[in-house]
Amino acid sequence: MPSELIGTSALGIAALISIVLTMLRRPRWTDTVSIERVSRVFLFGLAAQCLHFMEESLTHFPVRLPELLGLPPWPDDFFVVFNLLWLAVWILSSIGLRAGYRVAMFPIWFFAISCLVNLIAHPILSLAVGGYFPGLLTSPLVGLFGVWLVMRLIALTRPSR
Numbered sequence: 001m002p003s004e005l006i007g008t009s010a011l012g013i014a015a016l017i018s019i020v021l022t023m024l025r026r027p028r029w030t031d032t033v034s035i036e037r038v039s040r041v042f043l044f045g046l047a048a049q050c051l052h053f054m055e056e057s058l059t060h061f062p063v064r065l066p067e068l069l070g071l072p073p074w075p076d077d078f079f080v081v082f083n084l085l086w087l088a089v090w091i092l093s094s095i096g097l098r099a100g101y102r103v104a105m106f107p108i109w110f111f112a113i114s115c116l117v118n119l120i121a122h123p124i125l126s127l128a129v130g131g132y133f134p135g136l137l138t139s140p141l142v143g144l145f146g147v148w149l150v151m152r153l154i155a156l157t158r159p160s161r
Helices: 002-007 009-024 032-058 061-068 076-099 102-129 139-156
Strands: 025-027 157-159
Touching (some): 009 025, 009 102, 032 061, 032 076, 032 102, 032 139
Antiparallel strands (some): 025 157
């Protein structure tokens, strides 16, 4: 389990940032146009994330990342379940956003910030190994959806008092 905790620590930081953003920025629930835009970008971003997950799976990310960090590989079950659980949470949060549940903002912010982490981390990992690193090909697509989603989330929310 230490390998999984260390290997996903960047996502822990993304989660903390997402909690802060969820607390500091309040959605404008009456702005149905912005809610629709966030939802649309979010769902297309989830489709891109599915492609990214597939690329990482097919190119052995759960072996290569821990190996690069000097850790034992992750069990395939861990990597698949971890990703599928987050995909389920994100799909449910899209429904929660449309229903007006503020708690749904945390997973959406987390998705957006995680996409930005992917945009930065995969090219750095590729530079570190001197070539292709699993997830590199789809990380720009996921990252662009992250940037777009952050912009939409900022438009949807306002600072809390």
